[in-house]
């Protein structure tokens with residue numbers, strides 16, 4: 001059993017939102033008093049129809065945007081009060097992103113695309129490329145290292161994007177409609193990979209409008225009209 005020295009505080013939740021609201025200019029209430037706790041090691045879906053506030057949530061959890069009010073803690077760090085550069089550092093260290101349309105750099109091979117995920121760590125090019133190759137092996141693309149995006153299938157591109165997201169070993173992987181641009185078989189491979197990464201310790205949060213994908217995950221946080229309607233704490237959905 002893992003022991004915790006008496007002086008060590010218990011591991012903070014990876015995500016902790018308290019009474020978070022987001023109101024866009026023009027008075028759109030995109031998030032209304034959202035509470036959410038995601039513990040280390042979880043695999044969950046944030047699910048809801050278009051316009052329910054999922055992208056806004058992704059931006060706030062990923063520290064790409066700030067809430068209008070409420071408290072956001074990521075890996076135990078309170079986001080309010082951090083400068084933009086402190087926020088970038090927090091994000092680079094703790095959060096990996098995967099997007100529906102991959103966002104790979106055209107004309108650069110898979111290794112360089114993944115190595116870019118380490119640009120903010122201070123690691124030299126050789127080390128970045130070595131770690132990138134290892135990350136590509138983890139997503140089973142060891143045979144595609146020197147392929148550029150236009151030489152890869154959609155599913156392979158998404159696996160490169162996943163490798164880029166995890167190469168820095170973030171605590172949290174945020175995947176925004178990761179299978180939305182893929183055929184069913186490629187989508188299944190991507191979901192299997194996300195399950196595998198979660199099994200080896202990464203906390204994974206999938207943002208989706210797709211109920212089938214949400215239902216395939218151990219926890220669902222359901223959104224409607226900017227509010228969480230169920231699943232704000234893991235124990236609510238136990239059993």
Ligand code: ADP
Nearest residue numbers: 024025028030049050051052053054055056057
């Ligand atoms: P989802 O990702 O579930 O489709 P969003 O978070 O994109 O939902 O949007 C939630 C609400 O906020 C919608 O009514 C949307 O029109 C509005 N919204 C999103 N982004 C902006 C913005 N930058 N400015 C104004 N309104 C926005």
